[in-house]
Amino acid sequence: EVQLVESGGGLAQPGGSLRLSCAASGFTFSNYEMNWVRQAPGKGLEWLAYISSSGITKYYADSVKGRFTMSRDDAKNSVFLQMDRLRAEDTALYYCARVGAGGSYAQPFDYWGLGTLVTVSS
Amino acid sequence: DIQMTQSPSALSASVGDRVTITCRASQSISSYLNWYQQKPGKAPKLLIFAASSLHNGVPDRFSGSGSGTNFTLAISSLQPDDFATYYCQQSYTTREISFGPGTTVDI
Numbered sequence: 001e002v003q004l005v006e007s008g009g010g011l012a013q014p015g016g017s018l019r020l021s022c023a024a025s026g027f028t029f030s031n032y033e034m035n036w037v038r039q040a041p042g043k044g045l046e047w048l049a050y051i052s053s054s055g056i057t058k059y060y061a062d063s064v065k066g067r068f069t070m071s072r073d074d075a076k077n078s079v080f081l082q083m084d085r086l087r088a089e090d091t092a093l094y095y096c097a098r099v100g101a102g103g104s105y106a107q108p109f110d111y112w113g114l115g116t117l118v119t120v121s122s
Numbered sequence: 123d124i125q126m127t128q129s130p131s132a133l134s135a136s137v138g139d140r141v142t143i144t145c146r147a148s149q150s151i152s153s154y155l156n157w158y159q160q161k162p163g164k165a166p167k168l169l170i171f172a173a174s175s176l177h178n179g180v181p182d183r184f185s186g187s188g189s190g191t192n193f194t195l196a197i198s199s200l201q202p203d204d205f206a207t208y209y210c211q212q213s214y215t216t217r218e219i220s221f222g223p224g225t226t227v228d229i
Contacts, residue, residue, distance in 0.1 A: 035219070045158075045166065045209055047219040059217035062123075095165060107213045108156040108171035115165060 002026040002111045004096050009116030012086050016120075020081040022096030022113055030074040033099040035109060036081050038092040038118075046092075050099075051079060064090075086120045093117050124148055124212050126222035133227055139200045143225045145193040145210035154214040157186055157195045160224075161206045169208075170195065197227075205229060 008020040022034070036048040049070040050059040058070055069082040079096055093115040100110035125148040135141050145155065153173035158166040168177045170186035173193060183198040197204055210222040 037221075044224045045160075045211075045221040047211075047221060050216055050219065061218075104171050104175065106154050106156055106172035107216060108168050108177070109158075109166075109211075110168050110171075110177065112165040112167070 002098070004098065004111055004113035006094060006096055006113045006116035009094060009118045011119045011121065012083075013122055014086060014088060014120055016086050017082070017084045018086065018118060020083065020094055020096075020116055020118070022079045022081075024077045024079075024098070027098075029077040033107070034070075034072065034079045035097045035099065036068075036070060036079075037095045037097055037109070037112075038090075039095070039115075040089075040092040043092075048094075049081065083118070086118075088120050090120050091118060123218055124151060124214060124220055126210055126212055126220050128208075128210060128222040128225050131223065131225060133225065134229060135200050135227060136229065137200055137202060141197040141200050141204075141227060143195045143208055143210075143227075145188075145195070145222050147191045147193075147212055147214075150190045151212045151214035153189045154212055155186075155188065155193050156211045156213065157184075158209045158211065159204075159206045160209065166209065200227070 003025045005023045051070045055072045067085045072079045095115045097109035098111040099107045127146045129144045155173045157170040160166040174186045185196045207224045207226045
């Protein structure tokens with residue numbers, strides 16, 4: 001069974017840092033591209049970051065470019081999101097999501113974790 | 123940036139109704155369009171990918187259509203489990219994935 005489990009959320013001060021983790025199981029992790037998506041309280045979904053299966057290619061939303069860094073460790077079956085220079089508007093539930101559905105060109109996110117909550121407040 | 127819009131933003135419907143949700147892209151995205159369902163307090167679930175392909179395990183009362191800039195998600199006969207928020211997502215450019223604002227379907 002495919003599972004994605006996020007961790008590392010919590011309370012951070014404006015300007016501070018947090019590192020989120022997403023542990024994967026139930027599939028050959030190294031073969032899959034991964035993403036981070038967030039959802040502010042009561043709001044819609046916002047894509048944040050993408051990493052290729054090799055870990056070489058990464059893309060970021062403009063809202064987090066230069067502040068957030070996505071990485072992966074295939075030995076640990078995990079992806080990470082290093083979040084620096086946090087702002088109040090970064091407060092959200094953070095999901096990791098797998099790109100799948102049989103390798104469709106449309107790169108849908110076929111499995112999602114339950115999310116980890118990040119609150120940025122002084 | 124590719125902007126996604128959805129209409130309506132919310133709708134009220136009854137069990138058994140046919141429901142359609144529209145998603146529009148600010149430029150052509152071919153069929154690089156996916157649909158997700160999200161219930162309160164839960165993670166989103168993939169329903170439709172590549173505009174019209176049903177994801178594994180999704181009931182066939184759900185269908186998707188469209189290409190270019192205009193897309194539709196249809197639910198042929200609304201069931202109690204279908205009351206949720208629906209999001210479209212474009213993946214035409216992997217470096218700039220974006221979601222629509224969502225459509226909430228309630229009673």
